[in-house]
Amino acid sequence: MAFDSAQQRKIFGQFATGVTVASTRVGDESWGMTANAVTSLSLDPPLVLLAVVRGTQSHTWFCEGRCFALSILAADQEALSNRFAGKGPKDFSGLSTTTAVTGAPILSEALAWVDCQLESVLPGGDHDILVGRIVAGDSRDGEPLLYYGGKYRRVAPLDLNP
Numbered sequence: 001m002a003f004d005s006a007q008q009r010k011i012f013g014q015f016a017t018g019v020t021v022a023s024t025r026v027g028d029e030s031w032g033m034t035a036n037a038v039t040s041l042s043l044d045p046p047l048v049l050l051a052v053v054r055g056t057q058s059h060t061w062f063c064e065g066r067c068f069a070l071s072i073l074a075a076d077q078e079a080l081s082n083r084f085a086g087k088g089p090k091d092f093s094g095l096s097t098t099t100a101v102t103g104a105p106i107l108s109e110a111l112a113w114v115d116c117q118l119e120s121v122l123p124g125g126d127h128d129i130l131v132g133r134i135v136a137g138d139s140r141d142g143e144p145l146l147y148y149g150g151k152y153r154r155v156a157p158l159d160l161n162p
């Protein structure tokens with residue numbers, strides 16, 4: 001019997017993640033999608049994975065673009081996460097962006113970013129796992145935006161002297 005999907009969501013709601021805007025470009029057009037199914041996969045070679053729901057517009061864009069960038073959001077960038085989480089066209093108009101090697105847009109104010117060439121697409125049930133080879137990246141100091149229990153959160157320092 002299949003494991004209950006609501007239960008799976010509840011369980012992994014307890015697994016805190018960061019939040020990224022994954023982006024790609026096809027010709028002169030760009031596309032972005034909020035994503036937290038993201039993991040640093042391998043150091044040698046340098047690989048990351050991004051899981052994308054099959055059958056979505058985002059899936060088509062990432063596979064056609066053959067590249068993706070991940071902009072890791074800072075604590076004050078919740079609005080950017082919401083902007084790229086809706087269905088349908090999601091462009092970068094009005095936002096400050098840069099590019100590195102592949103041409104996929106990178107949010108200038110991101111806490112950290114990687115730019116990747118799409119290396120392979122692996123089946124993962126109702127998602128596909130996009131494996132990207134990192135060709136550029138950088139980071140700055142700051143606090144990350146977190147996603148946990150279906151809500152955005154911030155890092156709270158541990159009180160070491162209760």
Ligand SMILES: Cc1cc2nc3c(=O)[nH]c(=O)nc-3n(C[C@H](O)[C@H](O)[C@H](O)COP(=O)(O)O)c2cc1C
Nearest residue numbers: 034035036037051052053056057058084085087088
């Ligand atoms: C915090 C958060 C994390 C998300 N992570 C992912 C993800 O890792 N992969 C994914 O396919 N969708 C993810 N989504 C949903 C997509 O952002 C959303 O379904 C997508 O932007 C819809 O675009 P499309 O249907 O036009 O392709 C996430 C949404 C939120 C709010």
